[in-house]
Amino acid sequence: xxxxxxxxxxxxxxxxxxxxxxxxxxxxxxxxxxxxxxxxxxxxxxxxxxxxxxxxxxxxxxxxxxxxxxxxxxxxxxxxxxxxxxxxxxxxxxxxxxxxxxxxxxxxxxxxxxxxxxxxxxxxxxxxxxxxxxxxxxxxxxxxxxxxxxxxxxxxxxxxxxxxxxxxxxxxxxxxxxxxxxxxxxxxxxxxxxxxxxxxxxxxxxxxxxxxxxxxxxxxxxxxxxxxxxxxxxxxxxxxxxxxxxxxxxxxxxxxxxxxxxxxxxxxxxxxxxxxxxxxxxxxxxxxxxxxxxxxxxxxxxxxxxxxxxxxxxxxxxxxxxxxxxxxxxxxxxxxxxxxxxxxxxxxxxxxxxxxxxxxxxxxxxxxxxxxxxxxxxxxxxxxxxxxxxxxxxxxxxxxxxxxxxxxxxxxxxxxxxxxxxxxxxxxxxxxxxxxxxxxxxxxxxxxxxxxxxxxxxx
Ligand SMILES: Nc1ncnc2c1ncn2[C@@H]1O[C@H](COP(=O)(O)OP(=O)(O)OP(=O)(O)O)[C@@H](O)[C@H]1O
Ligand SMILES: [Mg+2]
Numbered sequence: 001x002x003x004x005x006x007x008x009x010x011x012x013x014x015x016x017x018x019x020x021x022x023x024x025x026x027x028x029x030x031x032x033x034x035x036x037x038x039x040x041x042x043x044x045x046x047x048x049x050x051x052x053x054x055x056x057x058x059x060x061x062x063x064x065x066x067x068x069x070x071x072x073x074x075x076x077x078x079x080x081x082x083x084x085x086x087x088x089x090x091x092x093x094x095x096x097x098x099x100x101x102x103x104x105x106x107x108x109x110x111x112x113x114x115x116x117x118x119x120x121x122x123x124x125x126x127x128x129x130x131x132x133x134x135x136x137x138x139x140x141x142x143x144x145x146x147x148x149x150x151x152x153x154x155x156x157x158x159x160x161x162x163x164x165x166x167x168x169x170x171x172x173x174x175x176x177x178x179x180x181x182x183x184x185x186x187x188x189x190x191x192x193x194x195x196x197x198x199x200x201x202x203x204x205x206x207x208x209x210x211x212x213x214x215x216x217x218x219x220x221x222x223x224x225x226x227x228x229x230x231x232x233x234x235x236x237x238x239x240x241x242x243x244x245x246x247x248x249x250x251x252x253x254x255x256x257x258x259x260x261x262x263x264x265x266x267x268x269x270x271x272x273x274x275x276x277x278x279x280x281x282x283x284x285x286x287x288x289x290x291x292x293x294x295x296x297x298x299x300x301x302x303x304x305x306x307x308x309x310x311x312x313x314x315x316x317x318x319x320x321x322x323x324x325x326x327x328x329x330x331x332x333x334x335x336x337x338x339x340x341x342x343x344x345x346x347x348x349x350x351x352x353x354x355x356x357x358x359x360x361x362x363x364x365x366x367x368x369x370x371x372x373x374x375x376x377x378x379x380x381x382x383x384x385x386x387x388x389x390x391x392x393x394x395x396x397x398x399x400x401x402x403x404x405x406x407x408x409x410x411x412x413x414x415x416x417x418x419x420x421x422x423x424x425x426x427x428x429x430x431x432x433x434x435x436x437x438x439x440x441x442x443x444x445x446x447x448x449x450x451x452x453x454x455x456x457x458x459x
Contacts, residue, residue, distance in 0.1 A: 001026075001027045002025075002026050002027065002047045002048070002118065003026075003027045003029065003044070003045070003046045003047050003048075004021055004026045004027070004028050004029070004046060004047065004048045004049070004050060004114075005028075005029050005030075005031060005037065005040055005041065005046045005048075005049045005050070005051075005068075006018060006021070006028055006029070006030050006031070006050050006051075007030075007031045007032075007033075007034075007036075007037040007049070007050070007051035007052060007055070007061065007064055008032070008051070008052040008055070008080070009032055009033055009052065009055040009056055010052075011032070013052075014030055014032070016107070017050065017107075017110075018030055020107050020111070021114075024111065029044075029046070033055060033056060033060070034055060034058075034060035034061075034063050034064055037049075037051065037064045037067070038063075038064070038067050041064075041067050041068055041071050042067075042071065045071070045072055045075070046068075046075055047075070047076075047118060047121065048075065048076050048077075048078065048114060048117055048118055048121065049064065049065075049068045049075060049076070049077045049078070050077075050078050050080065050110075050114070051064045051065065051077065051078075051079060051080065052079075052080045052081075053079050053080065053081040053082075053088065053092070054081065054082060059088075061079055061080075061081075062079075062091075062092065062095065064077075065077045065079065065092065065095055065096065065097055066095065069095070069096045073096070074121055075121065076098035076099075076117035076118065076120065076121045077096065077097050077098055078097070078098055078099045078100065078101065078110075078113055078114065078117055079092050079097050079099075079100040079101070080100070080101055080103055080105070081100055081101075081102060081103060082102070082103040098117045098120070098121075099113050099116070099117055101113055142179070143176065143179060143180070143183060144320065144323055144324050144327045145317065145320040145323070145324070146319060146320065146323060147317035147318075147319040147320045149312045149316065149317045150311075150312075150317055150320060153180070153309060153310075153311055156307065156309055157180060157183055157184055157187075157309065158187070160184060160307045160309075161183075161184050161187035161188045162187075162188065162189070163188075164278050165306045165307045166259075166278070166279045166280070166281070166303060166304050166305070166306040166307070167181075167184060167279075167280045167281070167306070167307045167308075167309060168244075168280075168281050168282070168283070168304050168305040168306075168307070168308050168309070169181060169280065169281070169282040169283075169309045169310075169311065170282070170283060170284065170308065170309070170310050170311070171284060171310060171311030171312070171313070171359075172284055172313045172357075172359055173284055173358065173359065173361070174314075174358045174359035174360055174361030174362055175311040175312070175313060175314065175359045175360060176311055176359075176360055177242075177282040177284075177311060178197075178240075178242070178282070180309065180311065181195075181238075181240045181242075181280045181282060182195060182240075184238070184280060185237070185238040185240075185278075185280070188238070188278070190236065190237045190238055190278055193234075193235075193236035193237030193238075194233060194234055194235075194236070194237040194238075195234075195237055195238050195240065196230050196233050196234035196237065196238070196239050196240065197240045197242055198211060198212055198230045198239060198240065198241050198242065199242050199243065200241055200242060200243045200244055200246050200247050201242070201243040201246040205248045205250065205251060206220065206267075208247065208248075208251055209251055209254060209267055210223075210227065210229065210267045211229060211230055212229050212230050212231055212251075212254075212255070213229040213231060213254070213258070213264050213265070213266055213267055214226070214227050214228045214229030214231075214232055214266040214267065214269075215227050215229075215266050215267035215268050215269070216266050216267070216268040216269040217268075218268060219266070219267045219268025219269070220267070220268070223267075223268065226266070226269075227266075229266065231258065231264065231273075231275050231277055232273060232275060234275070234277045235275045235276060235277060236276055236277075237277065237278070238277070238278045238279075238280055239277045239278070239279055239280070240280045240281075240282070241255075241279065241280070241281040241282070241304075242281075242282050243282065243283055243284075243285075244281040244282065244283050244304065245283040245284075245285030245287055245290060245296065246285075249295070249297065252296065252297045252300050253297065253300075255300060256297060256299055256300045256303060258275075259279065259300075259303045259304070260303070262274060262275060262276065262277075263275065279304060281304045287301055287305075313356070313359055314356040314359045314360055314363065315355055315356050318352050321348075321351055321352050321363065322348055322351075322352070324360060324363055324364075325343060325348065325351060325363070325367055328363070328364050328367040328368070329341075329342070329343065329367060329371065329379075332367065332368050332371050333371075335368075335371070335372075336371050336372060336374075339374075339377065340371045340374050340376075340377060340378070340379060341377040341378065342377065342378050342379070343370075343378060343379040344378050344379065344380050344381070346380070346381050347370075347379050347380055347381045347383070347384060350381050350384060351363070351366070351384070366384060367379075370383040370384050411450075414446065414450070415450040415452070417436070418432075418436065418443070418446055418447065418450065418452060419452060421435045421436050422447075422452070422454070427454045427455070429443055429444070
């Protein structure tokens with residue numbers, strides 16, 4: 001139902017409007033003066049406001065307009081004026097009126113204006129909604145992955161973005177911790193303020209403190225000028241403490257104090273500096289173990305670990321590999337003159353079976369290199385510059401049967417190891433036996449047992 005507020009101090013004309021609008025299917029609320037109108041506007045939202053300008057000898061319709069716009073800037077307001085001077089109309093449009101109509105008017109003329117205004121209001125709202133939605137999606141669109149595991153991570157990211165809670169992101173190297181930290185900031189109310197990264201691992205102890213908190217001139221020998229720390233730079237925004245597991249105990253204590261008190265002093269300074277900073281930390285260290293060993297403060301751990309986010313390694317979410325590959329092919333396409341368009345199924349199979357110790361970063365690098373090496377339009381297995389077997393677990397490398405008893409699997413394993421040794425040594429048995437560190441006679445016996453025969457033209 002479309003709600004319209006009709007404001008007019010004269011009962012007669014108001015009733016005429018009320019009847020006409022109700023007949024047209026609108027839900028009409030009436031107000032006989034500015035005060036009543038304001039009361040309605042504050043208690044409920046309207047799809048359109050139709051107000052007389054001149055009421056009780058004042059231009060109080062303009063005040064109704066103002067309040068309506070304050071309550072919801074998308075609500076269209078149409079003014080009815082008996083003083084149809086251009087000046088007043090222009091002023092009203094300036095103040096956000098959608099349209100105006102001069103008294104006396106034909107009801108049909110008014111209905112056309114109302115229809116138009118409603119349609120436009122609807123579009124504005126829809127547009128704004130769409131923009132918001134797109135905005136949100138836009139921010140996450142560079143995080144690729146359809147696995148349940150990654151989608152669960154993104155659910156938490158979405159929720160935690162709206163808050164100021166401290167987040168601790170964990171995951172192996174290259175899983176996307178930086179990417180997620182950025183996404184949280186970009187989708188947070190702090191997105192217009194700075195996102196500042198502090199690499200906790202790269203600085204010596206004292207230097208890290210001056211990085212984080214800044215220092216005053218003369219604080220230490222090389223401090224020939226004062227310096228603003230990252231906490232100050234991040235004021236109002238987000239500070240990303242990368243590799244927080246590397247921070248030394250004395251700095252941990254200082255950090256804890258800052259997080260508790262939200263203020264600190266620069267190194268060598270005495271002035272208290274207040275900051276409003278949201279903390280996101282990341283580590284691939286086992287902090288719980290570090291706490292056990294006394295290397296990481298438990299109280300700091302609880303401060304930074306309000307919301308834990310764990311990004312699983314790529315090998316545990318292999319469903320993500322094909323779309324990541326597609327994403328990276330697009331990403332690097334222009335670098336190779338848009339020559340490379342796709343990847344063969346075989347190459348994809350290989351990428352999916354690979355172990356990816358370096359996670360998404362390693363995959364990204366592999367695709368970039370492959371695209372440079374590929375001559376045609378399609379990436380083939382031979383373009384993947386992964387050393388054979390590297391990173392693949394023995395059983396994957398040897399394509400061992402997934403089922404079967406231990407003796408059966410061991411047997412198959414032995415067969416493949418022998419084949420590999422022979423192939424690598426051009427079927428020279430003495431060399432293969434030496435490589436396997438077994439007597440040549442044993443090799444002969446095992447070749448017979450496994451039915452291994454040299455290729456015909458080789459012996
Ligand atoms: N889900 C993903 N979608 C698209 N790109 C990703 C994804 N995850 C990671 N990447 C890309 O992989 C690379 C490594 O990611 P990132 O630097 O965020 O990892 P990290 O966990 O911070 O690694 P490190 O522990 O080494 O600091 C980046 O180029 C990043 O854009
Ligand atoms: Mg990182």
